[in-house]
Structure formats: C-alpha cells, structure tokens
Amino acid sequence: MKNFVYFNNKFVTKNKAYVNIDTHALHYGTGFFGGIRGYWNANTKSMFLFRVKDHLKRLKNSAKLLGLEQPSDLNNLPEIIVKLLKKNSYKTSVYIRPIVFVSELTYLKFDLRNLSTTLAITTVPLEHYLNVKNGVKLMVSSWRRQSSSAIPPRAKPTGIYLNTALANTEAKTKGFDEALFLTQDGYVSEGSAENIFFLKNNKLVTPDLDSDILEGITRRTVVELAKAELCIETVERKVKLSELLCADEVFLTGTGAEITPVIQIDKKKINKGEIGELTTKLQKLYFEIVHGKNNKYKKWLTEVKTKGGEIYEKG
Numbered sequence: 201m202k203n204f205v206y207f208n209n210k211f212v213t214k215n216k217a218y219v220n221i222d223t224h225a226l227h228y229g230t231g232f233f234g235g236i237r238g239y240w241n242a243n244t245k246s247m248f249l250f251r252v253k254d255h256l257k258r259l260k261n262s263a264k265l266l267g268l269e270q271p272s273d274l275n276n277l278p279e280i281i282v283k284l285l286k287k288n289s290y291k292t293s294v295y296i297r298p299i300v301f302v303s304e305l306t307y308l309k310f311d312l313r314n315l316s317t318t319l320a321i322t323t324v325p326l327e328h329y330l331n332v333k334n335g336v337k338l339m340v341s342s343w344r345r346q347s348s349s350a351i352p353p354r355a356k357p358t359g360i361y362l363n364t365a366l367a368n369t370e371a372k373t374k375g376f377d378e379a380l381f382l383t384q385d386g387y388v389s390e391g392s393a394e395n396i397f398f399l400k401n402n403k404l405v406t407p408d409l410d411s412d413i414l415e416g417i418t419r420r421t422v423v424e425l426a427k428a429e430l431c432i433e434t435v436e437r438k439v440k441l442s443e444l445l446c447a448d449e450v451f452l453t454g455t456g457a458e459i460t461p462v463i464q465i466d467k468k469k470i471n472k473g474e475i476g477e478l479t480t481k482l483q484k485l486y487f488e489i490v491h492g493k494n495n496k497y498k499k500w501l502t503e504v505k506t507k508g509g510e511i512y513e514k515g
C-alpha cells in the first residue's frame with residue numbers, strides 16, 4: 201500500500217519523513233494537532249471529510265493560544281488533505297492527523313517567540329476507535345485533567361497528551377476501555393480523548409468550557425443535532441460525578457470516538473448496562489451524516505470522489 205505523508209511542504213513516503221534529534225518539539229512537546237475523519241462511502245465511491253474547515257479554525261486558534269508561529273501552508277490544509285488522499289488512493293475510512301510542531305533545532309530555548317514551526321500530515325485507515333456497537337466501560341482516573349491554568353487543553357497541545365496517555369494506560373491496565381478525567385477540583389471533565397454527555401429527565405448535560413475540556417467539534421455537532429432533530433436542549437455546566445453515575449444514559453463524543461455509548465463507570469452500570477434510546481438515535485443520525493447519506497447536513501462535508509480510479513474534490 202502507498203503511504204504518503206505531507207512533510208516540509210512536500211508529499212513524501214512515510215519512510216522519508218524524519219525529524220532531527222534536536223527538534224524542539226521532540227524535547228518539550230511544543231506543538232499542537234488535529235484529528236479529522238475521512239469516511240468512505242462504497243456506494244458513491246467517495247470519501248467524505250467531516251467539518252474540515254472547523255478543524256482548520258481550531259488549529260489556527262491553537263497557534264494563537266500557544267503563541268506559536270503559524271506555518272503558511274496551514275491555510276491550505278483542506279486542499280493538501282485532498283491531494284494526500286489522492287496520492288494514497290484510500291478506499292476505506294481514514295483518520296487524518298495534521299500536526300504543527302516547533303521544528304527549530306534547539307533545546308536550549310524556552311522562549312517560544314520566533315521559533316520555526318512545520319506542518320505535517322499523516323493518515324491511517326480507521327473504522328472505529330472505540331466500541332461504538334457495544335459501548336465502553338470507563339474508569340474514573342486517579343490522574344486529574346491538566347488544568348487550563350497550567351496548559352490550555354483547548355489548544356490541543358501535543359505535550360498535554362502525556363496526561364491522556366497516563367490516564368488511558370491506567371484504565372486499560374485495570375481492565376477498563378477508557379479513562380474519565382475529573383478536573384483539579386473534582387468535577388467531571390472529559391474522557392482521555394473524548395467529550396462526555398449524559399441524559400437525565402430528557403435533558404442532555406455536558407461539562408462546560410471551564411471544566412478544562414477540549415471544545416470538541418463532535419460535541420458541538422451533537423448539541424446542534426440533539427436540538428434540531430430531536431428537540432433536546434443541552435445544558436453546559438459543571439457536572440458532579442454523582443450525577444453522571446445516576447444518569448439515564450451516558451455517551452462519549454470525538455472524531456475518533458464518534459458517538460460511543462458508556463455502559464459502565466467504575467463498578468456502576470449505566471442504564472443497567474444497556475445502550476440508551478437517545479444514544480442509539482444520535483449515533484444513527486451521526487453515521488448517516490458523516491457518510492454523506494443525509495442531504496441536510498452535507499454543508500459539513502467535503503466530498504472527494506473517485507473517477508476512473510482517481511479521486512478528486514467535488515463542489
């Protein structure tokens with residue numbers, strides 16, 4: 201299989217994309233990244249990129265928040281991704297990882313001003329990251345979510361994902377599927393790489409932006425869909441763990457996680473361990489939309505079509 205990546209303004213095969221050992225980002229996790237899905241539709245023989253412009257907006261905000269130089273090719277991210285998919289001729293769903301990192305060859309500087317940055321994009325075939333069909337078991341992590349007063353989680357900085365890795369490792373080691381972070385002051389924050397929602401008395405609730413979360417693009421999508429399609433409002437506020445444990449339904453959202461039902465948190469089963477009705481409805485709607493099967497929400501998609509074996513961008 202071809203495996204092209206985008207690196208230093210060029211498309212090269214992955215075995216040619218190396219960084220120097222003195223690269224600043226390798227030492228200090230100085231950078232930020234995104235995660236975008238390309239959904240393959242075998243009927244239309246197209247790849248649908250989901251909310252790619254919103255991902256670009258978030259990446260640009262990350263550069264601002266962290267005070268890092270924005271590489272000039274970042275502006276062309278959607279076009280570069282289309283070209284990259286074309287070079288790799290994927291006919292499966294893919295996960296696309298754009299990363300901007302401090303590529304300056306120095307590890308003796310902490311002043312981030314005027315350090316050069318590089319955009320790289322790599323891809324991997326991916327159907328589902330979590331068990332969307334049967335749901336997942338969460339473990340309340342003994343690691344707390346990195347506070348935004350130390351590093352802003354909403355910038356999606358590379359270095360902060362050590363926090364994710366520690367929590368995820370702990371959860372997996374103890375037989376769970378994923379970790380649930382609390383904030384430093386004990387409120388519910390998010391999964392290790394997902395936002396969390398719960399349903400109680402026909403109202404959806406999700407931790408607010410002051411709960412040290414990443415403002416997820418899937419989170420925003422779910423809030424909009426629940427209101428427009430199911431007449432369910434979402435309240436964004438501080439959430440106590442005890443509320444989550446007594447919820448009627450709980451689910452995770454994320455580009456990787458999509459909409460994943462939560463059937464257990466620590467020892468407590470949610471909805472008797474059954475996947476809830478609302479979660480099922482939202483999931484069905486979401487999968488239709490991302491695969492280009494719902495015309496109303498085509499505004500969120502960039503269609504990359506195949507023509508005689510070649511793929512090209514439509515519209």
Ligand code: PMP
Pocket residue numbers: 235390391392393394395413414415416417418419453454455456
């Ligand atoms: N929180 C964290 C920490 C994440 O890494 C992710 C994945 N990007 C999310 C939430 C979900 O965000 P999105 O829906 O934009 O993928």
